[in-house]
Amino acid sequence: MEYFLTEQQKMIKSLARKIAEEKILPVRARLDEAEEFPWDIMKALAEADLFRVFVPEQYEGLGGGIFELCLVVEEISRVCSAIAVSYAASALGTFILMDYGTEEQKKKYLPDTASGKKLAAFALTEPQAGSDAAAIKTTADKVPGGYVINGTKQFITNGGEAELYTVIALTDKTKGPRGASALLVEKGTPGFSFGRKEHKMGIRASSTRELIFKDCFVPEENLIGRAGMGFLLTMKLLDRSRPGIGAQALGIAQGAMEAAVDYTERRIQFGKPLIAQPVVQDIIGNMAAQIEAARALIYATARMIDSGVKNYTEQSAICKVFASDMAMQVTTDAVQICGGAGYMRDYPLEKMMRDAKITQIYEGSNQVLRNAIAIEVRKRKGRTV
Amino acid sequence: MNIIVCIKQVPGTTEVKIDPQKNTLIREGIKNIINPLDTYALEEGLKLKERYGGKVTALSMGPPQAVEALREAISMGIDEGILLSDAALAGSDTWATAYALAAAIKKLGQADLIICGRQTTDGDTGQVGPELAEILKLPIVTYVSKVEEIASGRMRVQRLIEEGHETIESPVPAVITVVKEINVPRLPSLRGMMKAKGATIPIWTIKELGIDPGMVGLAGSATKVVKLSYPQRTSQGELLKGELASQVETLLARLRDAGLLK
Numbered sequence: 001m002e003y004f005l006t007e008q009q010k011m012i013k014s015l016a017r018k019i020a021e022e023k024i025l026p027v028r029a030r031l032d033e034a035e036e037f038p039w040d041i042m043k044a045l046a047e048a049d050l051f052r053v054f055v056p057e058q059y060e061g062l063g064g065g066i067f068e069l070c071l072v073v074e075e076i077s078r079v080c081s082a083i084a085v086s087y088a089a090s091a092l093g094t095f096i097l098m099d100y101g102t103e104e105q106k107k108k109y110l111p112d113t114a115s116g117k118k119l120a121a122f123a124l125t126e127p128q129a130g131s132d133a134a135a136i137k138t139t140a141d142k143v144p145g146g147y148v149i150n151g152t153k154q155f156i157t158n159g160g161e162a163e164l165y166t167v168i169a170l171t172d173k174t175k176g177p178r179g180a181s182a183l184l185v186e187k188g189t190p191g192f193s194f195g196r197k198e199h200k201m202g203i204r205a206s207s208t209r210e211l212i213f214k215d216c217f218v219p220e221e222n223l224i225g226r227a228g229m230g231f232l233l234t235m236k237l238l239d240r241s242r243p244g245i246g247a248q249a250l251g252i253a254q255g256a257m258e259a260a261v262d263y264t265e266r267r268i269q270f271g272k273p274l275i276a277q278p279v280v281q282d283i284i285g286n287m288a289a290q291i292e293a294a295r296a297l298i299y300a301t302a303r304m305i306d307s308g309v310k311n312y313t314e315q316s317a318i319c320k321v322f323a324s325d326m327a328m329q330v331t332t333d334a335v336q337i338c339g340g341a342g343y344m345r346d347y348p349l350e351k352m353m354r355d356a357k358i359t360q361i362y363e364g365s366n367q368v369l370r371n372a373i374a375i376e377v378r379k380r381k382g383r384t385v
Numbered sequence: 386m387n388i389i390v391c392i393k394q395v396p397g398t399t400e401v402k403i404d405p406q407k408n409t410l411i412r413e414g415i416k417n418i419i420n421p422l423d424t425y426a427l428e429e430g431l432k433l434k435e436r437y438g439g440k441v442t443a444l445s446m447g448p449p450q451a452v453e454a455l456r457e458a459i460s461m462g463i464d465e466g467i468l469l470s471d472a473a474l475a476g477s478d479t480w481a482t483a484y485a486l487a488a489a490i491k492k493l494g495q496a497d498l499i500i501c502g503r504q505t506t507d508g509d510t511g512q513v514g515p516e517l518a519e520i521l522k523l524p525i526v527t528y529v530s531k532v533e534e535i536a537s538g539r540m541r542v543q544r545l546i547e548e549g550h551e552t553i554e555s556p557v558p559a560v561i562t563v564v565k566e567i568n569v570p571r572l573p574s575l576r577g578m579m580k581a582k583g584a585t586i587p588i589w590t591i592k593e594l595g596i597d598p599g600m601v602g603l604a605g606s607a608t609k610v611v612k613l614s615y616p617q618r619t620s621q622g623e624l625l626k627g628e629l630a631s632q633v634e635t636l637l638a639r640l641r642d643a644g645l646l647k
Contacts, residue, residue, distance in 0.1 A: 011578045018572060049575035062575060 001292055003299055005071075012068055015048055016075035028080040031205035032351055035197075037161050038083050038205050045076075045087055046116020054091050055098070059110035065306035066240060070247035070298055077251025078258075081355045082205035084251060086119075088244045089157040089206075093120025095240060096166050096182050096233050100225040109164055109184070121162035123153040123211050124234055131368045134177040134231065138213065140169035142227075146220045147171065147183060149213040152195065159209030160194045163187045167211070168234055171227045180230030184222040191216030202354035239316045240305060242363055246298045246319035249327035249359040250291065256327075256352045257287045260334035263341060280337050287330045294323040314376035317369040324359035324366060331356040386439035386497045386535065390430040390463070391486055391517070392423040394447050394454035395507040408610040409476060410507055419454045422502030424461075424570035425563050429532065430500050431462050432568060437535060440464045442493065446474060446485055452586045459581035460573035467493075471590040473598040478606035479508070483516035485601050488594040490521060498535070499560045503528060514562035524559045530566040 005013065023044050031038050045051060053068040055061020062068075069091055076084035094113050097105060112118040129135040138151025149169055156165075165185045172179030185192055195210025225233055261284065264274035274280045301315045331353040335342035342349045360366045397418035402411045419427075430441040443458040445451050446469040455466030469485050477485065490496055499521075504511035511527075518525035530550060531543040540557050543550045545564050573581075591598055599605055625632040640646040 007582070008575075008579070011575060011582075015573060015575060015578065022572065044572065047574060048572055049577075052575065 001296065003295075008062070008064070009068060009071060012050070012053055012064070013071045013075055016050060016072045017078075019044055019048055019050075020076050020079035024076065024079045024083055028083075028205075029345070029348070029351070031080070032082065033204075033345075035199065035204045037207045038086065039161075041083050042086065042116065042119065050087070051090065051116035052114045055094075055110055055114040059098075059106055060114045061110070065302070066243055067299065067302035067306050069244055070302045073244050073247040074251040074254070074295075074298075077248045078255040079251075080205065081248050081252050081352075081359075082203040084248050085203055086158060086161075086206045088241075088248065089121055090116075090119045090162065091244065092122040092237070092241050093158065093162060093164060093166050095237050096122075096224050097184065099236075100182075100229075100233060102221075105184070105221070105224065113164065118163035119158050119161055120164040120166070121156055121158035122237070123156045123159075123165050123167045125155050126152060127154050131365055133234065136168060136170065136180065138167070138169040139173060140167075140171045140181060140183055140218075142171060143217070146218050146222070147181075149183065149185065149191070149216040149218065151213050153211040153213075155198065155208055156211050157206060157208055159207055159211055160197065161207045165211065166224070167213075168230045169213075171230075175228065177231040178228055180234075181227045182224040182230045182233050183218055184224060185213075185216065185218055189216055189218065200358075202351070202356070202358055235313075238363055239313050242316040242320040242369075243298050243302045243305065245359055245363045246294065246301075246323035249320075249323040249356065250294050250298055252352050252356050252359070253287070253291050253294070253323075253327040253330040256331045256334040256349060256356075257284070257291060259348050259352070260284065260287070260337055260342075263338045263347070267338075267341075274337065283333050283337055287333060290326045290330060294319075294326050297322060314373050317364065317373050317376075320359075320363065321366045321369050321373070324356070327356040327359055328353075386433060386437040387495055388430045388433055388439060388441045389490055389493065389496045389499045390423070390426045390441060390443050390458070391499065391501045391513070392427065392443055392445050392454055392458060393420045393502075393505050393507075394418070394445065394451040395420045395505055403613055407476065408613055417450065417453065419457055420502055420505045420507070422504060422506070422563075422565060424502075425565050425567050426500040426502045427458055427461055427463060428568045428570040429563055430498075431571070433498065433532060433535070439497070442467065444486060444489055444493075445469070446477070446482055446489075448475075449588065452588070455586050456581040456584065457573065459584050460577040461571055462574070462577055466584065466586045468586055468588045469590075469594065470588050471592075473591050473602045476603035476606065477601050478608045479510050479512040480516055480607040481601045481605040483513050483520055484605065485591070485594060485596065486513070486517055487520040488596045489589060490517075492589075492594060495558075497557050498540070499523070499558070501560065501562045503562050503564050511562070514560055518560035521560070524555045525561070526553050526555060526559065527562045529561045529563045532561070532567075 024041055050072050052062045053064045057063040073084045073088050113120050124133055126136050140147040140149045167183050167185050168180055170179050171181040191214050193212045195212050198208040264280055267274045298319050301319045305312050335349045335353050338349055341347050394417045396415040404411050434441050441463050443455055443463045443466045445455055449470050452468050455468055459466055469489055474485055501514035515525050526542055526544055528545045529542045530545040533541040539554055541554045544553055625635055
């Protein structure tokens with residue numbers, strides 16, 4: 001399919017692919033097995049300027065947006081989505097700052113995240129607050145000159161590895177979600193430490209940790225936007241970032257189809273390659289159709305977001321739901337048609353199937369997102385605009 | 386420090402075809418790449434610039450499409466690329482190539498270090514570096530696996546030899562050829578790629594180099610490929626069959642017969 005990428009977008013895509021194939025492919029199985037954070041790869045992505053693609057030019061970025069981010073995430077996920085999510089989580093950790101930060105805040109932090117010298121992370125989830133994000137308990141009490149944070153964040157991607165954290169905490173406990181605020185916390189701030197590192201089913205090379213705040217003081221200037229805006233900013237952030245999860249799922253599915261095609265081409269059964277058997281062709285044909293549909297949807301949504309439209313809750317949720325369910329199906333089918341080989345760790349497909357699962361769960365479970373889509377559909381009485 | 390890296394564009398395949406008339410490689414219709422060993426030369430140039438400051442220029446000789454190799458070098462961070470291209474240069478052997486490169490290096494002015502890859506993957510001769518040093522009357526160290534230091538007009542480098550390393554000191558300016566053990570070549574960066582896309586790459590003809598057409602091309606080549614032949618496959622492998630124990634017996638007997646085992 002021709003998606004009419006600009007010269008710069010083509011460069012971004014080809015460079016991300018080059019790094020994925022030359023630097024990531026040789027180590028992905030080892031990183032997965034060892035649950036090792038891929039610092040060497042992060043450095044390679046940084047040196048290639050890939051952390052700059054979604055950052056405005058005045059903060060040493062290359063001035064792209066969600067579409068450019070999606071192109072990189074797709075290409076890296078095609079080879080290893082654990083690395084892609086570590087990259088994308090740094091974008092997630094800086095988007096609120098990029099959209100609502102003051103000039104001083106942006107000048108202070110964005111050049112270092114754009115160069116990839118520092119990774120960022122976003123911290124919302126807590127032990128008692130997942131899909132019910134409004135149930136967060138972490139507090140940030142106003143004191144002279146700043147805030148004192150107390151509480152625990154859970155399952156934070158890039159936890160422990162990132163230098164900069166956007167943390168959602170209650171600055172006014174009496175107001176519920178309307179009392180939440182977004183605060184920047186740097187690694188090394190007294191009172192801020194890391195809890196256990198999680199052992200996961202998939203995306204194992206990525207780091208997922210608890211963040212623990214015990215009387216952690218941050219100065220007033222670390223508040224992003226106004227106090228009380230935290231929940232609203234979070235909802236807007238996730239609307240904006242969900243196509244990235246779609247792109248992650250898309251890349252996993254693309255990689256799985258390629259691996260399945262390569263294997264079924266070589267594997268001879270009943271006197272011909274598996275890929276020449278109608279039963280296998282039926283599955284591969286369906287994979288290709290689903291993958292291309294997801295790609296068209298994600299690219300269109302990302303371009304729509306970058307064009308500056310105000311509300312895209314529905315479209316971005318559709319991207320994430322469709323692509324993640326698609327990736328789960330495609331990777332499961334890919335394992336199936338490769339049979340025993342698909343199930344073995346010597347082949348990449350079992351990893352891709354494990355990696356695909358998380359895309360149906362994080363940044364809004366698909367069930368919660370379908371509810372959100374239905375609410376939007378109801379608002380427009382099901383009609384197209 | 387002023388560094389010049391000589392690179393060559395080569396076919397990105399090992400299945401090259403030979404022109405039966407000219408006995409040269411047919412380059413049309415094949416995706417071309419920077420000679421893989423030259424990427425180590427580029428990386429070393431960039432590393433030395435990071436260490437000592439200065440400028441790194443990439444120099445190549447070839448058909449007009451070889452500007453792409455120089456653009457790729459710029460996307461890695463090389464400051465400037467220059468291509469030597471002229472119909473009169475076509476068919477140059479290693480000596481004529483070195484002659485033209487030497488003329489370009491003289492035209493560029495003072496170079497502190499000239500870096501070449503150990504050899505190319507198409508011609509595989511490994512001669513251009515040493516010949517270049519000879520023409521320029523500069524010292525040469527081949528097979529360099531580490532540049533330890535360049536200071537006060539001298540360099541100390543390690544040279545890869547069969548059983549280890551030699552440490553060699555030499556005055557600079559000098560020519561070195563590098564082996565792949567020396568570094569890990571970087572990939573391009575996006576900002577480098579953008580710079581490369583818009584970069585002007587001068588193309589120097591023999592007129593600009595001020596060289597006599599008789600000194601380059603087929604006319605200026607000291608060697609001529611008179612015939613190319615492919616090696617005959619004279620022996621074939623043999624696969625032993627039967628039980629493992631009897632295979633081992635057979636193998637041992639064969640090795641003893643051949644005098645390889647006592």
